[in-house]
Amino acid sequence: MVSIEQQYIDTHPKSLERYQVAKDLFPNGVTHDARNLTPFPFYVTHSEGAHKFDVDGNKIIDYRTGHGSLLLGHNHPEVVKAVQDQMAIGTHWSASTDIEIEWGKLVTELVPCAEKVRFNSSGTEADMMAMRLARAYTGKSKIIRFRNHFHGWSDYAVPGWAAPSGVPDPVLDTMIVLEPNNISLVEEAIQKNDVAAVILEPTGAHMGQEPIKPAFLDELRDVTQRNGVVFIMDEVVTGFRTSRTGASGYYGIVPDLSTHAKILGGGLPGACVAGKADILDMIQFRDDPDFNSNGRVSHNGTFNANPLSAAAGVTALRIVRDESVNDVATERASQLKAGLNEILTRKEIPGIATGVASIVFLRIGLDVDNEDAIYDVPIDDIEPRSDLKKLGGLAMYNHGVDGFDRFLLSAAHTEDDIAATVEAVGATIDDFRSGGLL
Numbered sequence: 001m002v003s004i005e006q007q008y009i010d011t012h013p014k015s016l017e018r019y020q021v022a023k024d025l026f027p028n029g030v031t032h033d034a035r036n037l038t039p040f041p042f043y044v045t046h047s048e049g050a051h052k053f054d055v056d057g058n059k060i061i062d063y064r065t066g067h068g069s070l071l072l073g074h075n076h077p078e079v080v081k082a083v084q085d086q087m088a089i090g091t092h093w094s095a096s097t098d099i100e101i102e103w104g105k106l107v108t109e110l111v112p113c114a115e116k117v118r119f120n121s122s123g124t125e126a127d128m129m130a131m132r133l134a135r136a137y138t139g140k141s142k143i144i145r146f147r148n149h150f151h152g153w154s155d156y157a158v159p160g161w162a163a164p165s166g167v168p169d170p171v172l173d174t175m176i177v178l179e180p181n182n183i184s185l186v187e188e189a190i191q192k193n194d195v196a197a198v199i200l201e202p203t204g205a206h207m208g209q210e211p212i213k214p215a216f217l218d219e220l221r222d223v224t225q226r227n228g229v230v231f232i233m234d235e236v237v238t239g240f241r242t243s244r245t246g247a248s249g250y251y252g253i254v255p256d257l258s259t260h261a262k263i264l265g266g267g268l269p270g271a272c273v274a275g276k277a278d279i280l281d282m283i284q285f286r287d288d289p290d291f292n293s294n295g296r297v298s299h300n301g302t303f304n305a306n307p308l309s310a311a312a313g314v315t316a317l318r319i320v321r322d323e324s325v326n327d328v329a330t331e332r333a334s335q336l337k338a339g340l341n342e343i344l345t346r347k348e349i350p351g352i353a354t355g356v357a358s359i360v361f362l363r364i365g366l367d368v369d370n371e372d373a374i375y376d377v378p379i380d381d382i383e384p385r386s387d388l389k390k391l392g393g394l395a396m397y398n399h400g401v402d403g404f405d406r407f408l409l410s411a412a413h414t415e416d417d418i419a420a421t422v423e424a425v426g427a428t429i430d431d432f433r434s435g436g437l438l
Ligand SMILES: Cc1ncc(COP(=O)(O)O)c(C=O)c1O
Pocket: 067, 121, 122, 123, 124, 125, 127, 150, 151, 152, 153, 201, 207, 234, 235, 236, 237, 261, 262
C-alpha cells in the first residue's frame, strides 16, 4: 500500500520540479504562510468556477477559493469582463473616479455600520487603520483582542496570534489578549486600562474554527457602548459571505467599525474600513490647523480604490446584492455538512461537521453530538490533530480536493462537487485507517 505522502509525490512530479526552483527563491519555497505544504506545494495553472488545475494536469475542487475572496467562484464571467474593460481604459489615474463612488455606495448599502468608507489594499491595512482610528478617536491606547483571532500580520496584530519576533515591546504592550466568549474578562480589562477598542473575528478565530458564541457579540456591543470603547468587527472573511450584509447583518449586531477585504475586491486586492462617520472623519481635514497637524489620522496608499480592483469589487458586490449567491453557497455548505456527518457515521469515526453559512469545518475525532455543542468545547481542544491535518490535506489532494478540515464554499460549487468531496473525505478516512492513523 502506497503511503499518502508517496501517492502525492508520485502524482505531482511537475510541481516538485517547480518547488526545486522556488525553495531557493522564497522562504520555504512559498509566498504565504498558509501555502506551506510538506513535502512540497502544488502549482496551479488556471481555474474555472469551483475548480483549479495544476501543472501535473490534476483537476481539483477548490475550497480555499482565493483565501476566501471568491464567493462567486473562479473567473466569474462578469467580473472578468469588468476587469478587462477597465484594463483597456486605464488602471490608475492618481485621481478620484466614478467607480470608487459606486464601490463606496455599495459598501454603505450592504454593511450595516457603514456611514462612511475608506479604501485600502489589504485586510491587514484595514485592520491597522481601524485600530489607529479608534485610538485617535478615543484618545486611548489599548486594544482588546482575542487569542488566535487573526487581524492581518501588522505589528499590532501579532500578540495573541504569532511569535512577537521583530515587534517592539511598547507595541506589544498596547494589545490586551483575552480568551474569547467571556464578557467578564472584557469588562475587567476595560475597567483597568485605557481601552480604545475591542476587535474580533465575529464568527471566531481561523475563520470560525474556534467559534464565537453569538451572545458574546451582543454582550460586547453592550459593554463597549456603555464604556465608550470602539467595537470593531473584522469582517475580512465574513463580510458579504456570512450573509450579503456580513456577520453583522446575520447576527443583527452593528459595530462602530468593520473591516473588509477578500470578497469586497471581487478577487483582486481591495479592502476598506467602514463605520461611523464621526470615527472615519478622523481622516478628514478640518478648519482647525491644530487638529490637522496633531489630531488627524493621515492615510495615503498608492492602490487605494484603484480602478481595477474597484471594477472587480463593484461587479462582485452588485451580484452579492442582487442575486442569491450567498444563499446558494450556504445551501451547498449545508449539503456538505450533511454529507460529511453521514460519512463519519457510516465509517464509525467520532467527529462532526459544523460551520456558519458558507464555511464548513470537519472536526474528525471531536466527540460532540450536535452542532450547538461546539460552542462549549474549550478552544485548546478544538484544533484538529496535527498529523491528521497535515496528511489529510495531502490525501484530499490525492482525491482531487483542496480542503480537508476547512471548506470555504462558493456559489460555483455544484451538488456534484459536494458529492465528490464527501467521497474524497471517505477515501481519506480509509487512507488514515490503512496508515494506522485512525
Ligand atoms: C479575519 C482576517 N482579518 C484580516 C486578514 C488579513 O487580510 P489580508 O490577507 O488581505 O491582509 C485576514 C486574512 O486572511 C483574515 O482572515
